[in-house]
Amino acid sequence: MAHYRSFRDFDWPLLILTLxxxxxxxxxIYSATHDYSTASHDYRSAWWKQILYIAVxxxxxxxxxxxxxxTLMAQTPILYxxxxxxxxxxxxxxxxxxxxxxxxxxxxxxxxxxxxxxxVVARYLSELKSDELSARDLFxxxxxxxxxxxxxxxxxDFSTGxxxxxxxxxxxxxxxxxxxxxxxxxxxxALVAPVGWFVMQDYMRQRxxxxxxxxxxxxxxxYQVNQSKIAVGNGGMWGRGVTQGTQTQLRFLPATRTDFIFxxxxxxxxxxxxxxxLGLYFxxxxxxxxxxxxxxxxxxxxxxxxVATLLLFHILVNVGMVVGNVPVSGIPLPLMSxxxxxxxxxxxxxxxxxxxxxxxxVS
Amino acid sequence: xxxxxxxxxxxxxxxxxxLRDDTRxxxxxxxxFQYVTVAVFxxxxxxxxxxxxxxxxxxxxxxxxxxxxxxxxVAPRGKIFDRDMRIIVDNRSSYRALLSRENLNPDHLAGIxxxxxxxxxxxxxxxxxxxxxxxxxxxxIKTELTRSELAFAESHxxxxxxxxxxxxxxxxxxxxxxNGLAAHVIGYVGEVSDQELDxxxxxxxxxxxxxxxxxxxxxxxxxxxxxxxxQRTVVDMFGTTRQVLETxxxxxxxxxxxxxxxDLQAAAELSLEGxxxxxxxxxxxxxxxxxxxxxxxxxxxxxxxxDLHDPESPLLNRAIQAQFAPGSTFKPIVALAGLExxxxxxxxxxxxxxxxxxxxxxxxxxxxxxxxxxxxxxVHSCDVYFYNLGNRLNIDTIAQYAQLVGLGxxxxxxLPAEAEGIMPSTQWALRTQNRxxxxxxxxxxxxxxxxxxxTPIQLAxxxxxxxxxxxxxxxxxVRDPHSSEQPRRGELHPENIATIVSAMRGVVxxxxxxxxxxxxxIDVCGKTGSAQRISNKLAKANKALYNELKDNxxxxxxxxxxxxxxVVAALWESAEHGTLAAPMVRDVLKAYxxxxxxxxxxxxxxxxxxPHSWFQASGLAGPIH
Numbered sequence: 001m002a003h004y005r006s007f008r009d010f011d012w013p014l015l016i017l018t019l020x021x022x023x024x025x026x027x028x029i030y031s032a033t034h035d036y037s038t039a040s041h042d043y044r045s046a047w048w049k050q051i052l053y054i055a056v057x058x059x060x061x062x063x064x065x066x067x068x069x070x071t072l073m074a075q076t077p078i079l080y081x082x083x084x085x086x087x088x089x090x091x092x093x094x095x096x097x098x099x100x101x102x103x104x105x106x107x108x109x110x111x112x113x114x115x116x117x118x119x120v121v122a123r124y125l126s127e128l129k130s131d132e133l134s135a136r137d138l139f140x141x142x143x144x145x146x147x148x149x150x151x152x153x154x155x156x157d158f159s160t161g162x163x164x165x166x167x168x169x170x171x172x173x174x175x176x177x178x179x180x181x182x183x184x185x186x187x188x189x190a191l192v193a194p195v196g197w198f199v200m201q202d203y204m205r206q207r208x209x210x211x212x213x214x215x216x217x218x219x220x221x222x223y224q225v226n227q228s229k230i231a232v233g234n235g236g237m238w239g240r241g242v243t244q245g246t247q248t249q250l251r252f253l254p255a256t257r258t259d260f261i262f263x264x265x266x267x268x269x270x271x272x273x274x275x276x277x278l279g280l281y282f283x284x285x286x287x288x289x290x291x292x293x294x295x296x297x298x299x300x301x302x303x304x305x306x307v308a309t310l311l312l313f314h315i316l317v318n319v320g321m322v323v324g325n326v327p328v329s330g331i332p333l334p335l336m337s338x339x340x341x342x343x344x345x346x347x348x349x350x351x352x353x354x355x356x357x358x359x360x361x362v363s
Numbered sequence: 364x365x366x367x368x369x370x371x372x373x374x375x376x377x378x379x380x381x382l383r384d385d386t387r388x389x390x391x392x393x394x395x396f397q398y399v400t401v402a403v404f405x406x407x408x409x410x411x412x413x414x415x416x417x418x419x420x421x422x423x424x425x426x427x428x429x430x431x432x433x434x435x436x437v438a439p440r441g442k443i444f445d446r447d448m449r450i451i452v453d454n455r456s457s458y459r460a461l462l463s464r465e466n467l468n469p470d471h472l473a474g475i476x477x478x479x480x481x482x483x484x485x486x487x488x489x490x491x492x493x494x495x496x497x498x499x500x501x502x503x504i505k506t507e508l509t510r511s512e513l514a515f516a517e518s519h520x521x522x523x524x525x526x527x528x529x530x531x532x533x534x535x536x537x538x539x540x541x542n543g544l545a546a547h548v549i550g551y552v553g554e555v556s557d558q559e560l561d562x563x564x565x566x567x568x569x570x571x572x573x574x575x576x577x578x579x580x581x582x583x584x585x586x587x588x589x590x591x592x593x594q595r596t597v598v599d600m601f602g603t604t605r606q607v608l609e610t611x612x613x614x615x616x617x618x619x620x621x622x623x624x625x626d627l628q629a630a631a632e633l634s635l636e637g638x639x640x641x642x643x644x645x646x647x648x649x650x651x652x653x654x655x656x657x658x659x660x661x662x663x664x665x666x667x668x669x670d671l672h673d674p675e676s677p678l679l680n681r682a683i684q685a686q687f688a689p690g691s692t693f694k695p696i697v698a699l700a701g702l703e704x705x706x707x708x709x710x711x712x713x714x715x716x717x718x719x720x721x722x723x724x725x726x727x728x729x730x731x732x733x734x735x736x737x738x739x740x741x742v743h744s745c746d747v748y749f750y751n752l753g754n755r756l757n758i759d760t761i762a763q764y765a766q767l768v769g770l771g772x773x774x775x776x777x778l779p780a781e782a783e784g785i786m787p788s789t790q791w792a793l794r795t796q797n798r799x800x801x802x803x804x805x806x807x808x809x810x811x812x813x814x815x816x817x818t819p820i821q822l823a824x825x826x827x828x829x830x831x832x833x834x835x836x837x838x839x840x841v842r843d844p845h846s847s848e849q850p851r852r853g854e855l856h857p858e859n860i861a862t863i864v865s866a867m868r869g870v871v872x873x874x875x876x877x878x879x880x881x882x883x884x885i886d887v888c889g890k891t892g893s894a895q896r897i898s899n900k901l902a903k904a905n906k907a908l909y910n911e912l913k914d915n916x917x918x919x920x921x922x923x924x925x926x927x928x929x930v931v932a933a934l935w936e937s938a939e940h941g942t943l944a945a946p947m948v949r950d951v952l953k954a955y956x957x958x959x960x961x962x963x964x965x966x967x968x969x970x971x972x973x974p975h976s977w978f979q980a981s982g983l984a985g986p987i988h
Contacts, residue, residue: 170396173392174389174392174393227429229414229422230422230425230426230429231422231426232411232414232415232422233414233415233418233419233421233422233423233425233426234419234422234423234425234426235415236415236416236419236423237415237416237419246426246427246429246430247426247429247430249599250429250430250597250598250599250605251599252426252429252430252599266411266415270415271411271412271415271416274408274411274415275408275411278404278407278408281404282400282401282404285400286397286400289393289396289397289400292393293390293393301389301393305393305396308396308400309396312400312403315403315407316403316407319407319410320406320407320410323407323410323411323413323414324410325406325407325410
């Protein structure tokens with residue numbers, strides 16, 4: 001049988017949406033960093049670097065789309081083992097940045113592990129013999145996802161580790177988890193939560209406390225959210241104008257290139273453009289879902305929905321944090337936040353989606 | 364790149380069923396995901412709507428507040444002068460220490476607290492209270508740095524030690540006369556308190572601002588306080604100035620010219636040296652206060668906790684706040700009531716055997732005076748005469764004339780916390796004590812005892828206005844050019860006033876009780892008063908209590924007798940005999956006339972009981988009390 005891959009078959013709408021969002025991201029990074037006089041380190045190349053990352057990411061996307069996803073899934077044992085080893089290596093050899101070891105050779109390993117997790121979940125669930133998940137399967141899958149999650153959380157990087165969980169959740173929901181299992185899990189979480197409170201790292205506790213009561217620590221955590229809300233509100237309906245956002249330009253808003261880039265965007269472009277960009281993200285997600293609906297097999301569905309859920313989670317947490325509806329976390333906004341690892345891994349995920357799409361006519 | 368065939372490969376892969384045979388797989392659940400996505404996005408958009416559309420103004424303002432730093436340009440406080448524009452209160456430079464918060468290191472607080480003699484916990488608290496303000500606002504931590512503290516700050520401000528420490532010059536500190544001259548009149552200043560900030564009067568002040576706490580400093584605080592200028596700059600997150608927007612110059616506080624005369628004030632302060640009491644000198648032609656002293660006193664530049672808790676109340680301004688029975692100084696007012704109502708003629712006589720019995724009580728007189736008319740009764744201060752007079756009148760008639768001259772109510776002098784005094788009447792008894800007035804009490808009131816109490820300023824104003832023919836001007840320390848207030852006038856018969864004034868002349872210039880107030884060449888009138896503080900019965904029963912509460916000595920004098928230019932009321936606590944208070948009044952009167960009639964040739968008064976020399980006083984040196 002012929003596996004026909006046509007140029008035209010590539011998901012162009014998806015790519016166009018992606019690149020528009022990326023372009024806006026570059027514009028925002030430029031605006032936030034163009035004023036060299038206040039740069040504490042070399043910001044000058046930030047926007048250019050971002051373009052380079054996008055270029056590399058496009059290449060990675062093409063790669064991820066080229067190798068049939070069935071082959072990729074076949075390699076999951078190796079990929080999984082490599083991931084675990086890499087995460088452990090990060091512990092030992094990783095560059096110490098801001099109180100944690102997350103980087104190995106300038107790459108954030110945990111970003112790429114996301115791809116492996118998507119494949120692992122897809123493979124495991126697509127090979128189930130029945131339409132319902134047994135408790136044993138649940139535990140096994142939970143363990144498979146849980147181990148890398150724990151390794152990432154221990155870096156410490158709770159936020160990134162947390163992004164693995166939605167992949168698992170969407171997978172088991174699609175696979176047909178029994179309701180009684182759901183009840184048990186929810187109950188278990190409720191019981192474990194207090195223990196978790198004591199066990200969790202102090203900085204996370206602070207984040208939760210600040211979320212619940214922003215005046216709790218106005219100098220520290222509360223300060224970030226506070227400034228974010230002020231910056232966003234300052235944008236009003238039409239925004240202050242590119243490079244004219246005072247909170248961005250005068251550095252009252254922190255992390256304008258990365259975590260709070262959307263706040264910076266909101267300040268300079270206003271409510272109207274915010275709705276437009278959120279609309280673009282929405283269309284992006286719907287496009288991915290469409291690919292899930294036209295996927296040739298279950299594995300394809302799991303892959304596409306895994307990507308969609310992961311991206312939705314990222315958007316919800318990051319943008320939610322910007323408006324103060326979600327506790328502060330350290331996860332970036334896909335396609336806009338400056339940073340290579342996340343950009344490349346997101347593009348590779350979109351590549352996987354294309355991978356499924358391109359093979360949907362297989363017989 | 365050639366794709367793999369799904370048929371080939373390991374057996375597990377064949378379980379991956381093709382969806383062509385299973386098209387319904389999870390479509391519903393995928394649809395649910397789509398709806399959930401819509402909900403999430405709506406949720407996020409709602410968040411933006413709240414911030415950007417609904418609360419746009421609030422957030423823009425907060426954004427502005429972040430970036431605009433307003434530095435105050437401190438306005439100097441107005442100075443205080445006497446009537447001849449001689450300076451009484453001036454300003455001096457002082458330094459204050461601040462901590463900048465951008466580079467604040469909590470570990471440094473301990474060292475800073477130690478070097479500047481601050482309490483560490485309080486310092487930490489202060490810093491914490493500033494945490495909601497924009498980051499570039501520095502925290503003032505200590506004002507009035509001493510020399511050693513200033514040296515400490517300047518030597519430890521370098522980047523390697525305490526880079527967050529800053530020192531600022533702060534010129535609004537007061538320079539008061541060293542020996543507490545006119546301390547009660549001037550008052551003192553301090554930082555506005557939290558309670559004060561809550562009141563509407565203080566709404567325009569910010570924490571840390573200096574405001575007057577008593578006396579003229581408090582009364583005229585709004586005038587004395589200038590308007591701080593502002594320098595508005597655009598700053599970034601690190602406090603670096605990007606642009607100076609505007610500089611508004613400070614408006615200095617307005618200076619205050621009082622009606623005080625430093626020369627008379629000095630004479631008054633000297634006369635009360637070593638005594639507890641008060642003295643007030645004012646000009647009855649317009650109500651201007653020429654001197655006001657209260658003892659014991661304090662140093663307005665250094666109020667201490669001791670001052671606040673001292674049982675002798677040095678912070679109390681006895682001139683306007685001490686309420687005592689006036690004693691015989693009240694008699695002229697009773698006489699006025701008698702003459703005006705016709706209950707008495709100047710020729711009316713009473714016989715004084717040294718005592719009198721009314722309503723079953725026997726009251727003593729100082730001496731056996733024999734038959735006396737009004738003039739003699741006042742000159743000799745005969746109690747029996749006035750018992751009789753009081754008995755003829757009733758309390759309400761006496762109260763009517765007492766209120767006319769201004770007793771029983773505030774004079775409304777421009778100082779805070781003036782006391783009202785009490786002028787009893789039947790109404791008053793009913794209202795405050797819920798009882799009937801007994802005629803027997805009127806007897807005591809007629810000689811200035813019983814329920815009647817006055818303050819020195821009330822007495823001075825009352826007698827001054829009376830002697831002026833029945834015109835009472837509101838006592839004041841600062842002239843108000845915009846005030847068109849007319850004096851209170853009384854419809855009094857000039858011949859009655861003349862009778863009383865003539866009697867008061869006799870007190871000083873005949874064989875009266877006030878001869879020690881005589882000044883050669885000056886027509887001085889007056890009246891003594893020895894006011895009991897506890898009743899005779901109680902005094903007999905409790906000797907110790909009597910010793911503690913000996914009679915007060917009053918003297919009120921004015922000159923010249925007809926159309927007086929100056930009236931002085933003096934109170935010497937526990938001195939027992941009113942005659943002893945007379946020299947104090949004489950000293951001040953003499954100072955006034957010496958200055959007026961012999962300018963440039965002020966001679967010391969001819970008296971032996973001055974503890975310090977006159978010239979020492981004018982050098983403004985020496986201890987207080």
